[in-house]
Each structure stands twice: as C-alpha cells, then as structure tokens.
Amino acid sequence: MAVTSASADPTRLSWYEASARQRVAAFLDADTFQEFVGPAERAMSPHLPLFELPRAFDDGIVVGRGRLDGRPVLVAAQEGRFMGGAFGEVHGAKLVGLLRAAGAVTPAAVLILFDTGGVRLQEANAGETAIAEAMRAIAEVRAAGIPVIGLIGGRAGAYGGGGLIAGTCARLAVSEGGRISVSGPEVIETNKGAEEFDSRDRALVWRTMGGKHRRLTGGADAYVADTVAAFRQAALALIDRAPAFDLATLEAEQARLEARLARFGACRDGAEIWVRLGVNDPDAVPAMTDAAFAETVAGVPEASHDAR
Amino acid sequence: MVAWRNERAARDARLEAGRAFADGKVVAAGSVTDLLEAVLRPGDRVCLEGDNQKQADCLARGLAACDPARIHDLHMVQSGIVLPEHLDVFETGVARRLDYSYSGPQGARIARMLYGGQIALGAVHTYLELFARYFVDLTPHVALIAGVSADRDGNLYTGPNTEDTPTVVEATHFKNGLVIAQVNEIVERVPRVDIPGDRIDFVVEADRPFYVEPLFTRDPAAMTETQILIAMMAIKGIYAEYGVRRLNHGIGFGTAAIELLLPTYGERLGLKGQIATHWALNPHPTLIPAIESGWVTQVHCFGSEVGMDRYIRERPDVFFTGSDGSLRSNRAFCQTAGLYACDMFIGATLQIDLMGHSSTVTQSRVAGFGGAPNMGSDPHGRRHPSETWMKAGREAQIVGDPALMRGRKLVVQLVETFGEGLVPTFVERLDAMELARKTGLELAPVMIYADDVTHIVTEEGIANLLLCRDADEREQAIRGIAGYTEIGRGRDRAKVEALRARGVIRRPEDLGISPLDADRSLLAARSIKDLVHWSGGLYEPPAKFRNW
Numbered sequence: 136m137a138v139t140s141a142s143a144d145p146t147r148l149s150w151y152e153a154s155a156r157q158r159v160a161a162f163l164d165a166d167t168f169q170e171f172v173g174p175a176e177r178a179m180s181p182h183l184p185l186f187e188l189p190r191a192f193d194d195g196i197v198v199g200r201g202r203l204d205g206r207p208v209l210v211a212a213q214e215g216r217f218m219g220g221a222f223g224e225v226h227g228a229k230l231v232g233l234l235r236a237a238g239a240v241t242p243a244a245v246l247i248l249f250d251t252g253g254v255r256l257q258e259a260n261a262g263e264t265a266i267a268e269a270m271r272a273i274a275e276v277r278a279a280g281i282p283v284i285g286l287i288g289g290r291a292g293a294y295g296g297g298g299l300i301a302g303t304c305a306r307l308a309v310s311e312g313g314r315i316s317v318s319g320p321e322v323i324e325t326n327k328g329a330e331e332f333d334s335r336d337r338a339l340v341w342r343t344m345g346g347k348h349r350r351l352t353g354g355a356d357a358y359v360a361d362t363v364a365a366f367r368q369a370a371l372a373l374i375d376r377a378p379a380f381d382l383a384t385l386e387a388e389q390a391r392l393e394a395r396l397a398r399f400g401a402c403r404d405g406a407e408i409w410v411r412l413g414v415n416d417p418d419a420v421p422a423m424t425d426a427a428f429a430e431t432v433a434g435v436p437e438a439s440h441d442a443r
Numbered sequence: 444m445v446a447w448r449n450e451r452a453a454r455d456a457r458l459e460a461g462r463a464f465a466d467g468k469v470v471a472a473g474s475v476t477d478l479l480e481a482v483l484r485p486g487d488r489v490c491l492e493g494d495n496q497k498q499a500d501c502l503a504r505g506l507a508a509c510d511p512a513r514i515h516d517l518h519m520v521q522s523g524i525v526l527p528e529h530l531d532v533f534e535t536g537v538a539r540r541l542d543y544s545y546s547g548p549q550g551a552r553i554a555r556m557l558y559g560g561q562i563a564l565g566a567v568h569t570y571l572e573l574f575a576r577y578f579v580d581l582t583p584h585v586a587l588i589a590g591v592s593a594d595r596d597g598n599l600y601t602g603p604n605t606e607d608t609p610t611v612v613e614a615t616h617f618k619n620g621l622v623i624a625q626v627n628e629i630v631e632r633v634p635r636v637d638i639p640g641d642r643i644d645f646v647v648e649a650d651r652p653f654y655v656e657p658l659f660t661r662d663p664a665a666m667t668e669t670q671i672l673i674a675m676m677a678i679k680g681i682y683a684e685y686g687v688r689r690l691n692h693g694i695g696f697g698t699a700a701i702e703l704l705l706p707t708y709g710e711r712l713g714l715k716g717q718i719a720t721h722w723a724l725n726p727h728p729t730l731i732p733a734i735e736s737g738w739v740t741q742v743h744c745f746g747s748e749v750g751m752d753r754y755i756r757e758r759p760d761v762f763f764t765g766s767d768g769s770l771r772s773n774r775a776f777c778q779t780a781g782l783y784a785c786d787m788f789i790g791a792t793l794q795i796d797l798m799g800h801s802s803t804v805t806q807s808r809v810a811g812f813g814g815a816p817n818m819g820s821d822p823h824g825r826r827h828p829s830e831t832w833m834k835a836g837r838e839a840q841i842v843g844d845p846a847l848m849r850g851r852k853l854v855v856q857l858v859e860t861f862g863e864g865l866v867p868t869f870v871e872r873l874d875a876m877e878l879a880r881k882t883g884l885e886l887a888p889v890m891i892y893a894d895d896v897t898h899i900v901t902e903e904g905i906a907n908l909l910l911c912r913d914a915d916e917r918e919q920a921i922r923g924i925a926g927y928t929e930i931g932r933g934r935d936r937a938k939v940e941a942l943r944a945r946g947v948i949r950r951p952e953d954l955g956i957s958p959l960d961a962d963r964s965l966l967a968a969r970s971i972k973d974l975v976h977w978s979g980g981l982y983e984p985p986a987k988f989r990n991w
Binding site: 149151341 | 664963964969970972975980986987988989990991
C-alpha cells in the first residue's frame with residue numbers, strides 16, 4: 136500500500152494523498168527542482184478578497200524546472216486542496232507562462248500534474264481565458280517538437296478546462312483514482328437530472344470518467360499504480376513515445392473521435408462500452424488488480440494509438 | 444361476571460377481518476392498504492418498524508394510503524422516524540400521537556410539524572427507554588415489521604439487520620397484539636428462524652426489498668489530520684491510561700480514526716491486547732484493519748452495515764452469527780451490553796456547554812436521541828468491578844468511606860473546537876433549551892448530561908472532568924480545551940495553567956505527542972479500497988463510497 140508522509144520512502148508515496156509540492160519533490164530527480172514565482176513572491180489572486188475568501192501564496196499551482204532521469208524538464212503541479220485546484224487569473228498565468236517559456240528553454244518535455252475541478256467561479260473570465268491560452272501554448276510547444284505530458288491521479292481529477300487542456304497533451308498517464316472529463320458529475324446531474332446521471336453513484340462516476348475507463352477507450356495512454364514512482368516511470372516512457380504534432384496526427388485524431396462517437400454514442404454506461412470493446416468480463420473491471428487490468432488493456436487495440 | 448379475555452376477542456376479530464385479504468398468512472403487496480384498513484382500529488397504538496437502519500417501507504406506504512375516514516388518530520410508537528411516510532400519516536390524520544426515539548433524516552420536518560401542532564408528541568426517548576415502555580404502557584396493538592424472508596407459516600428470517608424486530612414482536616404478540624411482517628421474498632424454508640411463525644399473523648411479499656441506509660461507513664479518505672491528532676490523544680491519554688478493553692464507539696470520524704490508528708499507532712505504543720478488545724458496536728468497515736491485525740476479540744452488534752455481510756460470515760470468531768452463518772444483531776441486547784458491560788462510551792456531539800452538557804439538537808431540527816444517552820451514561824445498577832471502572836471511580840471519589848466507593852463509566856466526548864462550517868462546538872447555552880421552550884417540551888433534549896461526562900477531548904487537549912472538584916474548575920477545564928471559540932478565549936489563564944499542572948488538562952505535548960506526527964500516513968487504511976484490501980475482498984462497499 137502507498138504511504139503519505141514525505142519523510143517516508145518517496146517511491147511508495149501515494150500520488151492521490153500527496154500535496155502538489157510533495158509530488159513535484161518526489162517525482163523529479165532529488166533536489167533538482169527550481170520554482171518560478173514561488174510562494175515567497177506572494178503572487179496571489181487579486182479577486183478572492185472581494186468574496187472574503189482566503190488566498191494561497193502560490194495561488195494553488197507550483198511551476199518550475201528540474202530534471203527527470205537527468206533530462207531537463209518544465210513542470211506544473213496543481214494543488215487540488217486549494218479551491219479544488221481551480222484556474223484563477225494568477226494560477227492560469229503561471230501555467231501559460233511556463234508553457235511559453237518552453238520555446239526558449241527547449242526542455243526534454245513539459246509535464247502537467249493536473250488536479251483541478253476547472254475554472255474558479257470567482258474569477259471565471261480570467262480563468263476561461265487562461266484555459267484558451269494554455270491550449271494555444273501547448274499546440275505551439277508540441278509544434279516545436281517538445282512533448283507535453285499530462286499526469287492525472289489527484290483527488291480533484293482533471294475536470295472543466297483542465298479536461299480540455301488534458302485533451303491537447305501529447306500523452307496522458309492516469310491512475311485508478313484519477314478522473315478526466317469536462318462537465319463534472321454534479322454539474323451533469325444539476326442540468327440534466329439524476330435519471331441522466333446519478334452523481335452519488337460513485338461507481339458509475341468512475342465507470343464513465345475514471346482512470347480505468349479512460350485507459351480502455353484510449354483517452355489516456357498509460358495506466359499506473361497510485362505511487363509517485365509509478366507516475367515517474369510512466370512519464371519517462373511516455374516522453375519517448377510522444378507522437379509528432381502535424382496535420383496527419385490531427386486528422387487521425389479527428390477520425391478516431393468520429394469513429395468513437397459513432398460506435399459508443401448510444402451507450403449509457405462505461406461498462407456497455409467495455410463490452411463493445413471486447414472486454415470479456417466487464418463487471419470485473421472496476422475491482423481488477425493493476426496486473427489483471429494491464430492484461431485486459433493489452434487485449435483492446437483501441438486503447439493504444441498515436442492519434443493525439 | 445368479569446370478562447378476562449376482551450383483548451383476545453378483539454385480536455381474534457381483527458385477525459378474522461384481515462383473513463379476507465390473505466391466502467393463509469400470505470398477503471399480496473397490492474393488498475396492504477386493504478389489510479391494514481381491516482385490522483386497524485382508530486386510536487390504536489401502532490409500531491411501524493422504522494429502525495436505525497432497516498425500514499418496513501412497503502407497509503409504511505400502505506399505511507400512508509389508508510383512508511383517514513376509517514383509520515385515524517393512531518398512536519405511533521416506533522424507534523425511528525426515518526421515511527417521509529412516517530410523517531405523512533400525521534398530515535393525513537391517520538396518526539395523531541407519537542412516541543419515538545430517533546429522527547435523523549426527518550429532523551427538520553418533525554420540528555415543523557411539532558410547531559404546527561400536527562403531531563401530539565408524547566416524548567422523545569432513548570432506545571432502551573422506548574423498548575421498556577413497549578412492555579409497560581406503550582404496548583402496540585399492531586406491529587408492522589420487516590424481514591428478509593419468511594415461509595408460508597410465517598417463520599421469519601430477519602437477515603443480519605435483526606435490530607428492533609425481536610423486541611417489537613415480543614411486546615406485541617404476547618400481549619394480544621397483531622404482527623404483520625413484510626419480507627423481500629417468501630421461501631420454502633428460511634435460512635434460520637429469527638422469529639417463530641406462530642408470532643407472525645400476516646406476511647406481505649414486498650414489491651421491493653426493504654430499504655437500508657449505510658449509516659456507519661466513514662470514508663478514510665475524508666479523515667483530517669486534526670481528527671488524527673485527537674484520536675492519538677484519546678488512545679494515549681484515555682485508552683492506554685485506563686486500560687479500556689470493553690467499549691462502544693460513536694459513529695463520527697473521530698472514533699473511526701481511532702479504529703484506523705489501533706493497528707499502527709496503537710501497535711507502536713505496545714497496546715495490542717491491552718485495549719479495545721471487546722465491543723458493543725455496529726460492524727464498522729473502519730474496524731476491519733484492527734480485526735485483521737488481531738486486536739479485536741469480539742463484537743456484538745445493534746444492527747448490520749451495508750456491504751459487511753460477507754466479511755462477517757467469514758469471521759464468526761469475532762461476530763455473533765446464526766447457524767446459517769450470517770450476522771445476528773439485536774438492538775435491545777446490544778444497548779444493554781453498551782450500558783452495563785462496557786467501561787467506556789466515546790463519541791462526538793454538536794454542542795457542549797460550560798458545565799459539559801451536550802446536545803446534537805439545532806434550533807430547526809429535532810433529531811432525537813437513539814442510543815447514545817443509554818451508553819453515554821453511568822449505570823447506577825452496575826455491580827461488577829473492572830480496573831477501568833474502579834480507576835475512574837477513584838478519580839471521582841473525594842469524600843466518604845473508600846470501602847463504599849463505586850466505579851465510574853468513562854463517558855468521553857471527542858470534538859473539534861469548531862465543527863462543520865466553522866460553527867463553534869462550545870457554547871454558553873445549548874440550542875436544545877431554546878428548542879424546548881419553542882416546542883413546549885418539558886425536558887430539554889440533552890444528549891448526555893454533564894454529570895455523566897468524564898472527559899472531553901479536542902485538538903487542544905484532554906479535560907478530565909473526574910478530577911474537577913467544583914463547578915468553577917469544571918468550567919475552566921472546559922474553557923481550557925475550547926481553543927479559539929468565544930468560550931475558549933474567555934478562559935482564566937492562571938486557573939487553566941493550575942489545572943494543567945494537576946493533570947486535569949493535558950495538552951498533546953504533556954502526552955508526548957507532537958501535532959506534526961498527526962499524519963494521514965498513520966491511518967491503517969486511507970481509502971475505502973484499502974478497507975476492501977484489508978478484508979481480502981470480502982467487504983463490498985456500496986456504490987456511493989467507491990472511487991473505482
């Protein structure tokens with residue numbers, strides 16, 4: 136079982152339990168992380184005081200540079216425990232700034248450690264703008280031949296604009312607890328009713344948005360155990376497997392998504408999709424061990440592809 | 444000539460009227476309302492089984508559909524007011540009087556109906572108190588109960604959630620009352636006979652399985668470091684200090700944290716086998732790691748818990764199980780066990796005043812009591828000694844002949860100084876008193892009276908009220924652990940320091956605990972999935988607690 140304390144063996148540290156700073160520190164080569172616009176600079180939200188809400192010195196995101204197995208990388212890590220890791224003006228600007236710096240720094244990769252519910256409602260316009268800018272910046276970084284890798288296994292998942300940004304990454308790694316989507320369960324239930332989506336049925340939430348489902352449908356490229364060490368291993372492997380970012384890739388992705396919609400558009404539940412993907416015992420998927428699940432994924436050709 | 448069999452004759456007449464809607468004892472779900480209109484009489488005392496967990500919901504819907512012109516002014520005597528139908532009957536006039544014990548989910552509506560005068564309230568009881576009155580002055584004329592299955596003779600299998608059923612049937616059947624059971628299915632042969640068929644008059648095959656709420660599942664993922672710190676203090680400062688082996692836990696996150704710290708922090712302190720071996724407790728999923736690590740000798744249960752059935756079946760050395768292998772629970776017996784055979788009750792509350800009275804009532808909700816006041820009280824009928832009980836007794840004893848000293852039950856309140864929504868836990872005056880005034884209750888709904896409370900634990904420290912010698916010391920001991928609440932800031936610093944010097948107040952550092960060590964890595968399980976792993980896959984959590 137994974138552990139939580141930073142003082143314990145870092146290879147066993149639980150990604151889900153760790154803070155953004157614990158993740159970054161244990162994920163990169165030891166003592167190589169250099170933070171940009173760190174908490175000492177007090178770059179805080181100008182909007183939250185209007186709502187009498189507490190601010191964070193880092194606005195809920197840690198950005199900087201470090202080394203991964205000796206290779207230079209840029210890293211952004213969202214803190215899901217501060218306002219659900221939501222994008223505000225400063226939070227978004229730090230991510231966009233990091234991505235824009237990649238053109239000049241030319242790292243081996245940019246790594247985004249997602250942990251977000253989406254845009255912060257109290258500064259929604261600035262947050263939405265940041266989402267759009269981040270997606271544009273990722274396109275430019277990838278066009279320059281630098282892979283952008285998303286890692287998703289935090290409590291808040293990658294929702295809203297975070298889900299959109301994840302969709303523009305070259306590769307994604309996800310753990311069982313990780314979730315990827317745009318509208319969250321409660322949002323869907325509020326707008327469409329509990330008959331459409333019962334947000335309290337958490338097994339349903341994970342069957343439709345969770346790590347295993349996203350891996351089986353090829354939404355994520357790697358499925359990893361909930362440890363920082365496993366995410367590190369996966370990131371190293373994915374950097375080397377990042378697809379080119381060109382017209383052919385985009386057309387392949389468009390075709391893949393159209394085919395997916397045609398094939399699964401009528402499904403009401405992730406388990407129905409797994410049946411159509413040829414999974415033998417779909418009911419067993421949620422409780423499967425990591426090893427058994429890896430075997431299942433190996434039997435699903437749609438799970439692995441270079442369309443991104 | 445005096446007639447001695449009037450009640451029996453009335454019962455026979457009801458039975459006869461009901462038979463029109465039955466095939467033998469079996470009644471179709473669609474005929475429930477007809478059956479009830481045939482057997483009930485205006486003004487009857489009726490127990491509609493609403494337990495802490497399982498609900499006779501099919502019969503509740505049938506009763507709510509009765510014609511108030513025929514069936515009216517019923518006197519409902521049931522422990523739980525849980526389903527909307529339990530109160531609908533008061534809106535239609537089918538029922539008029541109410542004596543109950545617990546109303547968690549319907550607490551707000553019951554308060555409105557009390558203000559509006561739709562309910563004539565007898566009293567809000569503790570479980571044992573209401574059960575006792577079933578045998579004295581609140582004996583039901585008709586009981587509407589729930590079970591898992593029955594045969595055509597009425598032999599009833601309650602399943603793991605036996606809960607109140609045996610008590611309700613005992614009081615009703617043996618005093619000329621009528622018992623109607625709803626079951627999920629009628630079978631050739633029940634797995635075990637929990638209630639013999641000759642005590643069941645009619646059996647209804649329900650349209651859907653009876654409703655059970657998972658009330659005792661606490662997700663370790665939601666546990667905070669503050670709760671862990673409080674749990675560490677309780678283990679070291681109370682469990683270890685008094686050698687508490689026989690105990691009952693409340694249902695909050697604080698006690699769930701203690702359960703998860705036993706195999707880690709408790710193990711490190713060398714306490715295995717010394718504390719927390721014998722329990723009166725529902726089968727809390729958070730107890731699984733302690734059971735699997737060999738901490739727990741045995742557990743008797745009030746009811747069951749959703750998802751725990753397979754695990755319990757495979758651990759008959761620990762739990763009480765029937766010949767069929769499944770759990771046998773019994774609320775009345777377990778409450779009695781908690782009252783007389785446990786040396787400690789430990790649980791949370793919403794408000795504590797300067798004397799230590801506590802209440803879970805807020806101004807807009809009447810949640811009732813359930814069983815906490817039974818277990819959270821010092822039983823004056825106890826006569827067997829134990830080291831824990833005698834040690835607490837010695838701490839409280841200040842006058843009189845030591846040879847006449849008796850022990851004390853430990854009654855511990857485990858609270859954060861600020862509760863949900865940063866509402867202070869410590870108050871000058873309980874909301875319960877305002878509620879009593881507004882609703883005309885003769886007794887303010889106090890959950891645990893100050894003279895029963897022995898310790899209060901917060902993140903700031905432990906107050907040992909046994910060692911307080913007068914009301915002023917008691918007030919300062921409570922202020923001294925009340926943190927930054929108004930009550931806490933109103934402390935007399937010198938007096939609080941004097942109490943600390945005497946060990947009446949103990950801070951984490953006095954116990955050798957560093958708040959920095961209160962880390963989630965100490966929890967034996969940090970997620971529901973970890974609990975599933977601990978159970979070897981036997982625990983099957985309900986969907987609302989899963990994140991896979």
